[in-house]
Amino acid sequence: MKERILQEIKSRVNRKSWELWFGTFNVKSVEGNHVVFSVGNLFIKEWLEKKYQSVISKAVKSVLGNSATYEITYESFDTAAVNQEPLVKKRAILLTPLNPNYTFENFVVGPGNSFAYHSALEVAKNPGKYNPLFIYGGVGLGKTHLLQSIGNHIVQNEPDLRVLYITSEKFLNDLIDYMKEGRISEFRERYRKRVDVLLLDDVQFLIGKTGVQTELFHTFNELYDAGKQIVICSDREPQKLEEFQDRLVSRFQMGLVVRIDPPDEQTRRNIAKKMLEMENGYLPEEVLNFVATNVDDNLRRLRGAIIKLLVYRETTGKEISVKEAAELLKDFIREPSPAISLDPFERLFEALQRVFGVSKEELLSNSRKSVAVMARKVGMYVAKKYMDCSLRTVAERFGRSHPLVASSVKDVEESILKGNKLLKSYIDDVLENLSRKAISG
Numbered sequence: 001m002k003e004r005i006l007q008e009i010k011s012r013v014n015r016k017s018w019e020l021w022f023g024t025f026n027v028k029s030v031e032g033n034h035v036v037f038s039v040g041n042l043f044i045k046e047w048l049e050k051k052y053q054s055v056i057s058k059a060v061k062s063v064l065g066n067s068a069t070y071e072i073t074y075e076s077f078d079t080a081a082v083n084q085e086p087l088v089k090k091r092a093i094l095l096t097p098l099n100p101n102y103t104f105e106n107f108v109v110g111p112g113n114s115f116a117y118h119s120a121l122e123v124a125k126n127p128g129k130y131n132p133l134f135i136y137g138g139v140g141l142g143k144t145h146l147l148q149s150i151g152n153h154i155v156q157n158e159p160d161l162r163v164l165y166i167t168s169e170k171f172l173n174d175l176i177d178y179m180k181e182g183r184i185s186e187f188r189e190r191y192r193k194r195v196d197v198l199l200l201d202d203v204q205f206l207i208g209k210t211g212v213q214t215e216l217f218h219t220f221n222e223l224y225d226a227g228k229q230i231v232i233c234s235d236r237e238p239q240k241l242e243e244f245q246d247r248l249v250s251r252f253q254m255g256l257v258v259r260i261d262p263p264d265e266q267t268r269r270n271i272a273k274k275m276l277e278m279e280n281g282y283l284p285e286e287v288l289n290f291v292a293t294n295v296d297d298n299l300r301r302l303r304g305a306i307i308k309l310l311v312y313r314e315t316t317g318k319e320i321s322v323k324e325a326a327e328l329l330k331d332f333i334r335e336p337s338p339a340i341s342l343d344p345f346e347r348l349f350e351a352l353q354r355v356f357g358v359s360k361e362e363l364l365s366n367s368r369k370s371v372a373v374m375a376r377k378v379g380m381y382v383a384k385k386y387m388d389c390s391l392r393t394v395a396e397r398f399g400r401s402h403p404l405v406a407s408s409v410k411d412v413e414e415s416i417l418k419g420n421k422l423l424k425s426y427i428d429d430v431l432e433n434l435s436r437k438a439i440s441g
């Protein structure tokens, strides 16, 4: 009877799902027309109840008649056997679905992500090696992809390990739900006892949320002490997690902290190619290169742009030209960033133009327009005072005489001393503009 019920269910789900979700699934008892199933794990219990409810119900009814009912139970962790042995032999347990495309094979390595990639691969091959592994970097640079690659790799190669990928948001929501229902011990069971590899994404989400941080701290400790692998992703480095408990930040720093930097142009092209390949699509090489060059560093947007072009191509049946691509991708194109001049005077002229609206030509001309005169004076003052330039250099670059520069600088100094706030604020604006350019350049 038990076997028949299982066979009945098996015949109704595809092989992959069967292997994935029903690995620990068993018939515990059949009483009358009520079936009690057991599974080795709380996640799977919930997953089955959510996704396979009608499949199981139909299977049970087909064996025991239309009034048959069932329930799913899971083994409690304090039944002695459970803690000593892995839940399942020879079959990896995935506690949450992973994106099957997020694999190391599909991850393009370049200078910006190579260290993170190799660290992640090492952890996947030897869970526990770097503990925790903390990966951080900007939006859309491949953190989640790497994190899930670790999960996919372990699931493939370490059938005895239980892998849990979870976003910090889900962790928080789960905690709240369990607390509301007074089932906090189940929550702890779930996250502290039944996990061998914890992959926690977007931990910056927990900034300022003290309660859940405390829970995470204890989860971390318990897993860590038991030698379980922990991998954490964040958009910023541990010490920049403001309003995070210090003890948690220092836990994050205990292992290996790696950064992902934005991809260079060549890597972007390689990634674009890989994405196209993953979509089984085709785009002319020059179009693909155009996309890789002009869409910004966020690789999620790069992928979005490629998909948009593929959809267009499919619906119109036309080959796309670079011009059309540019038109279609208007929203995706990064802001044109003019090459930033390394020459400090060129940068100064640009800053003056931005603050005063006076072009370099006008600055260097003999224009007596008051705004031009003011911009010129401020420029000379900034060059002399803040750029460590000699009077002579300033005179040369502004095309003025030596004494004129000296008297202009003195003028500005005196005005500031007299409390000319407007002039002072212009100078601050110019300085701010200069430093901003220096940073972004």
Ligand code: ADP
Pocket (backbone or CB within 6 Å): 102, 106, 107, 108, 109, 113, 137, 138, 139, 140, 141, 142, 143, 144, 145, 146, 271, 274, 299, 300, 303
């Ligand atoms: P993050 O989590 O850092 O915001 P994701 O991991 O979600 O970024 O990456 C965004 C998209 O870019 C995903 O589709 C991912 O597969 C892809 N991607 C990112 N980095 C790479 C890479 N090095 N090679 C191939 N695809 C990548």
Ligand code: MG
Pocket (backbone or CB within 6 Å): 143, 144, 145, 201, 202
């Ligand atoms: Mg992510």
